[in-house]
Amino acid sequence: MKATAKAHTNIALIKYWGKRDEKLILPTNNSLSLTLDGFYTKTTVEFREDLTEDIFYLDHKLVTDEQYHRVTKFLDLIREYAQEKTLFAEVHSINEVPTAAGFASSASGFAALAAAAARALNLGLSDQELSKITRQGSGSACRSIYGGFVEWHKGMELDGSDSYAVPVSPQDHWDVRVAAVVLSAKMKKVSSREGMRRTVETSPFFSSWVDSIPSDLEDIKQGIKERDFEKVGQIAEANCLKMHATTLGANPPFTYWHDTTLAVMQTVQQLRENGIPAYFTIDAGPNVKVLYLPENEEKVQDILREIPGVTDVKLSRSGQGVTYI
């Protein structure tokens, strides 16, 4: 009843922005991501008959706060699925996702937790089933089950039974790289959960955002199929800008951007003006991720590091899905 799984984080190129069901974590739109090899969580789950409650260690430290409750609540779903309502687990997670890099460690975290827990109980889940259960821990985590480009189908059913991720191009590997640009900016003021909710409820731009997704998705999948980096980059950048536009219309309005965020965006545009294909995307925080091709790694990295207010640039490439150790 013990298993260890490793899952990588992912960066959305077509953003997940807005929930249609907060409890089941059902999104208002399909999203598409690239799994990254640089950042991961490794989690061991051991179910033990002698435990009367779950125990959770993160980076060797016992966790008892809200993070613990998210883990327990998620293990309840696994227990329900396994019909083992009184079987508790000891969980050990090692997070190789620096919070400062602006990646949600919840994506790799819940993917690794779900995979290890399901394997520990020998649930024999298909990847789709695993993705579906993972989604209920953290939405974007459902994409981290797979490597490479991944699409999360929002689904239509009220119970979420058709809301899970699938690989977009499972056969071939395409070496697209991502630089995570870390800013010295402080923590974000509006959580992504609160930001989504406020935007869905109050932004006049939200419905246009949702309406614009199907054509973005179709185009970017075409670009991935054709390995057309500029097409993929352009659509990703434009999609990110649309997502951030919706927050400016919320009531009260807000933005995740800081001054250095803008400086990085401008630098990426300058790179393109100088003939280097590079594109940015930004999640619900101030940090920027820059997509580029391997041959431009040195130039891209050097230029990004020179921007005042940038404290670190972490490089990553297309990574694999969940693995078991």
Next chain:
Amino acid sequence: MKATAKAHTNIALIKYWGKRDEKLILPTNNSLSLTLDGFYTKTTVEFREDLTEDIFYLDHKLVTDEQYHRVTKFLDLIREYAQEKTLFAEVHSINEVPTAAGFASSASGFAALAAAAARALNLGLSDQELSKITRQGSGSACRSIYGGFVEWHKGMELDGSDSYAVPVSPQDHWDVRVAAVVLSAKMKKVSSREGMRRTVETSPFFSSWVDSIPSDLEDIKQGIKERDFEKVGQIAEANCLKMHATTLGANPPFTYWHDTTLAVMQTVQQLRENGIPAYFTIDAGPNVKVLYLPENEEKVQDILREIPGVTDVKLSRSGQGVTYI
């Protein structure tokens, strides 16, 4: 056949963003502005029988480029109105609107030109007629005919006959101040004309922007009536953010913001967190205008001047409409 008029620039609190007729300069939405005393254009127009074409001096220099053609084209409208198709003018303009401050000198410029030309020919125009003709030189200029808070009615007619500005609160003076924060940033890459056009044609957010205007206008006019500075400031800031959101959805997307633009926005929000009511608004360029009350002038000015990348802060207060000298 000679007259001199002085007109001030204005800052839109409900933005003019989108044209329904490019030739007649008819907007897609009503807008509302505050006329500012700090920045103005003084223009003398003399119609002379001996001239065979218009002559235009700006700041004592003869102008022959595109600016000259905009002036001549505008004087054609005046000539048409006066039924004096072969009467040309010598025009002298002095611009006290530093381009670097990010104010469109075309607002005060065309208001002063229209007023001086109409007066020189003794056309006996009402303010509304003058505003309507001014509009055809530069849209936002039609608001500079009046002092204080001014609303530009977009109008419904195809010929623009009901598209002109009117004063919002003609009776009483309210001492609201504006700091124009000048950035070291380079010239903007997308003109406001091109930016509007691209947004109208391609942004999925444009129709929601237009739909959101009537309630913003109603609320801000209520705020002006009640002299509720925080209400006026909040609506102005939110309206500006919505306008800039529309550009992020355009194809290709663009923004007028620079890194220092964001830094100023954040500083204004910090001012509020420290109990000082201050609100920003941004036109189609990187510079920021900050609204504040007289009692906070020193604090606001000091804090804005300290922001790295800010080269100057120019203070202004509510100004008067067109005057004749």
